[in-house]
Amino acid sequence: MADRQIANKIEEYIEKIHYSDRYSDDLYEYRHVILPKPLLKLVPKEFFDDKAGTLRLLSEAEWRGIGITQSLGWEHYEVHAPEPHVLLFRRAKNYAPPTQPQPAPAVRQANARKK
Secondary structure, three states, rough: OOOOHHHHHHHHOOOOOEEOOOEEOOOOEEEEEEEEHHHHHHOOOHEEEOOOEEEOOHHHHHHHOOOOOOOOOOOOEEEEOOOOEEEEEEEEOOOOOOOOOOOOOHHHHHHHHHO
8 A cells, every 4th residue: 555545544544543531540640542443554564563463662753643642741651462452641640741931031022122
């Protein structure tokens, strides 16, 4: 299947990805993401652990690349072998997304004068 055809197929399945509600313990909040089984078949072979036959732990760029969309801070931390289409995610319970640096007061004043 050509790359464009694969990309189109992935797009078809993205809206069928299921995101669980969040649950937590003292340290982390968790959620699981269930991929449609046909989407799992389109995931690049290098995302799999050859020995286990399951997905390996994916980086943020990799899981976002297969259509998973979540807010910042989530990490793919576990693979559940009996259900390889279920990805387990966690992030620190007190996670705060990085803030964008604010310009120094002199820069803000200069920008205000330009307007």
